[in-house]
Amino acid sequence: MKIIPAIDIIGGKCVRLTQGNYGQCKIYSANPLEMARLFEEAGLDRLHLVDLDGAKASGVVNWAVLETICKHTRLSVDFGGGVKTDEDMRRVFEAGADYACVGSIAQTNPEQTAEWLEKYGYERVIIGADVWNTKVCIQGWKKVTDTTIFQLIESYRGRWMERLSACIGNYFAFIRRFG
Numbered sequence: 001m002k003i004i005p006a007i008d009i010i011g012g013k014c015v016r017l018t019q020g021n022y023g024q025c026k027i028y029s030a031n032p033l034e035m036a037r038l039f040e041e042a043g044l045d046r047l048h049l050v051d052l053d054g055a056k057a058s059g060v061v062n063w064a065v066l067e068t069i070c071k072h073t074r075l076s077v078d079f080g081g082g083v084k085t086d087e088d089m090r091r092v093f094e095a096g097a098d099y100a101c102v103g104s105i106a107q108t109n110p111e112q113t114a115e116w117l118e119k120y121g122y123e124r125v126i127i128g129a130d131v132w133n134t135k136v137c138i139q140g141w142k143k144v145t146d147t148t149i150f151q152l153i154e155s156y157r158g159r160w161m162e163r164l165s166a167c168i169g170n171y172f173a174f175i176r177r178f179g
Helices: 032-041 052-057 063-072 086-094 104-108 110-120 149-159
Strands: 006-010 013-018 021-029 046-051 076-080 099-102 125-132 135-138 143-148 170-174
Touching: 006 032, 006 052, 013 032, 021 032, 032 046, 032 063, 046 052, 046 063, 063 076, 076 125, 086 099, 086 110, 099 104, 099 110, 104 110, 104 125, 104 135, 104 149, 110 125, 125 149, 135 149, 143 149
Parallel strands: 006 046, 046 076, 076 099, 099 125, 125 170
Antiparallel strands: 006 013, 013 021, 125 135, 135 143
């Protein structure tokens, strides 16, 4: 079993939303680097870092947090939230992340996602999905689509069946339960 802690970022701070509601945001720490180091000191070697500002804005916002954690820890970071362009993907990896997690764009632009899977590697691009009552949510949990999580999985499995098992992971956040 592999434990992968997550840090969600809003305004450069570690937060948790209640059921994806940006109006119900609890700040856990003003220092994401300190939190990442605590995970590292506890013996963990991986971190899922989510730019909630970026997810909501449809463009990465918290580059400095990503760069700082990658530079000052040995954690293997997977980063998501607002990754929408080729430039975003390039910057995620240049900042030091080992993996990029794409969510909304995997739902809205599967062709772009397929290009990234080919270009950066199936083992480095993670398809993530936020789910409300089995429906995939996009844009930082702000829009519920008509696509079920099962349909999304099947759409990618159908296209890249031979490569799907090579993917290192898929993240599914069930909003109602986990926030």
